[in-house]
Amino acid sequence: MLSESLDRTELESLGEFGLIEHLTKNIELHQKSSIKGVGDDAAVVDAGDHYKLVSTDMLMEGIHFDLSYVPLKHLGYKAVTVNLSDIYAMNGKPEQITVSVAVSNRFSVEALDEFYEGVYLACEAYQVDLVGGDTSASITGMCISVTAIGTVGKEDVVYRSGAQENDLICVSGDLGAAYAGLQLLEREKKIFQEDSNVQPDLEGKDYVLERQLKPEARKIVIDLLKEKKVRPTSMIDVSDGLASELLHISRQSDCGTAVYEEKLPIDAATLNALEELGLDSTIAAINGGEDYELLFTVPQKDFEAVRSIEGISIIGHITPKTSGNNLVGLGDSLIELKAQGWNAFKG
Amino acid sequence: MLSESLDRTELESLGEFGLIEHLTKNIELHQKSSIKGVGDDAAVVDAGDHYKLVSTDMLMEGIHFDLSYVPLKHLGYKAVTVNLSDIYAMNGKPEQITVSVAVSNRFSVEALDEFYEGVYLACEAYQVDLVGGDTSASITGMCISVTAIGTVGKEDVVYRSGAQENDLICVSGDLGAAYAGLQLLEREKKIFQEDSNVQPDLEGKDYVLERQLKPEARKIVIDLLKEKKVRPTSMIDVSDGLASELLHISRQSDCGTAVYEEKLPIDAATLNALEELGLDSTIAAINGGEDYELLFTVPQKDFEAVRSIEGISIIGHITPKTSGNNLVGLGDSLIELKAQGWNAFKG
Structure with missing residues (x-):
């Protein structure tokens, strides 16, 4: 099916940012609560008297991490902190995360426990709550997806777009x-x-x-x-x-x-x-x-x-x-x- | 490293729900905005005069879908609707989604376009906004993670836990x-x-x-x-x-x-x-x-x-x-x- 198409553009020809731009260039926002969509460290969602911030990252084995030298506990910790970092980058305060993990059945429960030990360590260190996620099988490598949710005052949010000459x-x-x-x-x-x-x-x-x-x-x-x-x-x-x-x-x-x-x-x-x-x-x-x-x-x-x-x-x-x-x-x-x-x- | 551990419990021995229970049994919530964590269709986060709902799902090629007969456009559509379904199940209204995708470089830009066509079709049909995500390489199969964010009145939220005898x-x-x-x-x-x-x-x-x-x-x-x-x-x-x-x-x-x-x-x-x-x-x-x-x-x-x-x-x-x-x-x-x-x- 993938080969049916006559025109074929290689993914690498666009690069990561070019690809994101290509895939999201025609987005129309329908909800007035969607204050800022794709294109910053986190999305900004109206929550009445403040904004909620949402950021998500996917980490793939063999691309983003190498289990031959990355301890699972560190991996869990890092998967969380890199997402919290995106919330801070909006001048916000992270409060919740969801963590989804897919692993092959060569993983034991104990191995997954190590990963979650790192996740909980980060939750404790940054006082954020794990409130959801998904646990799935993978036929191949490990796959991790973390979403961080934060809050920021409407006057306090900082975008990538506000820099002024001489700043x-x-x-x-x-x-x-x-x-x-x-x-x-x-x-x-x-x-x-x-x-x-x-x-x-x-x-x-x-x-x-x-x-x-x-x-x-x-x-x-x-x-x-x-x-x-x-x-x-x-x-x-x-x-x-x-x-x-x-x-x-x-x-x-x-x-x-x-x-x-x-x-x-x-x-x-x-x-x-x-x-x-x-x-x-x-x-x-x-x-x-x-x-x-x-x-x-x-x-x-x-x-x-x-x-x-x-x-x-x-x-x-x-x-x-x-x-x-x-x-x-x-x-x-x-x-x-x-x-x-x-x-x-x-x- | 994975083989170092002396005790080894197989993942399948716990089953999906047993595993989730095992991994989340010691969760402590730190933030007062975390109203409901793991254990329902969506997490519930306080947003002042209403609640935000957050639900996330991971779909793995070879486990959840088979690209030999699932058209990418349908896959994109389904990846979104199954998450919106979780927000409705809390009696809420979905408003935003984030979509993360990892694919190998055997995928072309056109193939990814088809997937996103389905994503946008669902966004249009349900009036939700794609506000973020991640695009990554995968050394093996396709991996999709969608997070849906919704709103619900504080009096309107419905949990799994409220059923009464004779209902x-x-x-x-x-x-x-x-x-x-x-x-x-x-x-x-x-x-x-x-x-x-x-x-x-x-x-x-x-x-x-x-x-x-x-x-x-x-x-x-x-x-x-x-x-x-x-x-x-x-x-x-x-x-x-x-x-x-x-x-x-x-x-x-x-x-x-x-x-x-x-x-x-x-x-x-x-x-x-x-x-x-x-x-x-x-x-x-x-x-x-x-x-x-x-x-x-x-x-x-x-x-x-x-x-x-x-x-x-x-x-x-x-x-x-x-x-x-x-x-x-x-x-x-x-x-x-x-x-x-x-x-x-x-x-």
Whole structure:
């Protein structure tokens, strides 16, 4: 049946974002409660005196995770936190999640228990409730789908689209560590496959490994911004990589972006791991992805307030649209930012 | 890693509902907005002056659908309607959905377009909005996860747990057709596999095939009950089969159920198809599943009101818990109802 069609366009030719755009370009919204549909970190639904936020993610074995080195408990934890991250990225507060899992019958109840242990650990840590889901068989790999539901005040919601010229571009925490962790795990897996007597050499790599295997969502950033009375003009979480997220803000806010290479926050442990791996730290910070930090813009007037928050870096500013999206290197060299975000459909 | 564990309990030993119970038995709810968690057709979330309803389902290729005979457009339609059915089963009104899909790169953009055509058709038919989702690669089969979000008045929400002794047990539409449709499709697939020159013999089978391939959600029933000012005391949608759903109501309402074999609504086309297949119509009606009709209970006082609604059958009544769950056959024979709902984890 799939081969009947005469015209065939390969999925990889559109890329993930192109495909989503293609599939959703003709959407018409019927319900007045649908405030914001596809195209931000979460959908926004009217709930009378506040908004509900809804975000969903699907994680596929062999695409998003590799059970040969990802412990199931960490996987459960991560599946939840990456969705909570999307709710925080709207300046909201996650309150409920649903978790659906499909596994083959090679899984035991005990293995599934480990996964749910991670899910419940995340629920406890972020005070969210598991309120539903689905458990199914899979004829092949494991498949996970998590939906997070949150609340946000109508005046407080932050979209990707509100950045204004001259706004400061800020990012929480540091970048590139999750990518370094992934590369390390992949290297050790390869070595192990070649010679199973070799023990993994992951000593002193705790930080980058934890960033990859057990990422946190940046609730603290939302809390601190509120405390300092700073309301970001735009916000997004860093899941696909800084460059990719800057391009989202640029497109939806109809502006350009300039970030400074020397301002990119990279942890010493990350630099160390990347050096050992022979990888470039700027590329890792910009295109690595899975950092789950918050990238946001604030008006210039909030400079002092933002600078006073520990763990926030001001890395650039919003420029006119005509300037494009650029990384300003040492010696003021300009490198155009491109989303190198990995194309999951590639061969 | 999966083999490290010394104790190993097979998933199939618990069954789907046993597994869900096992995995969710220790849930603690942290948020006061979490009104009802796992254990009904949808979760109930406080939204100030009303409730939001959230329901989610995962559909796996090779388990829930077979692409060798299920057209992608129908699959998209069905993936949506089965979730809307869960919102109606809470006496609610669905307003938004999210749809996540993972496919291998053997899928073309055109194939995915067909799937989404079905999704949008359902959105149009039920006036719900696609507000989010995820599109991902899969190394193996197709995987679909849909979440539906709806609203319901705080006084209007109907749970599985409210049935009272002597309440009438009612069901909309007719039963067993979707099961008959599935058996027909499976038969034709087998014949085709044995000899690909044989053309499928599905003439006159439109009704049962449509019930399997393109089920509708029973919005009309909710509307008519409201019009007649009938508020069910309990409600559930028939997805796993009448017997399985009656047992849910029985357990959660702490009561027994008695339904009459002669009252089971079975369409003539279904009887016809089942006869041709050599299958028992009572078993199909009771254990078939995928009818997506609404099963509900009402107080005796609503007898006339319910009887006046076309397409509603009164099939039995709620009994004391000690009476158990029984099918009353011709000649008043009693057959104990058991959930024959298929165990997806069975080897």
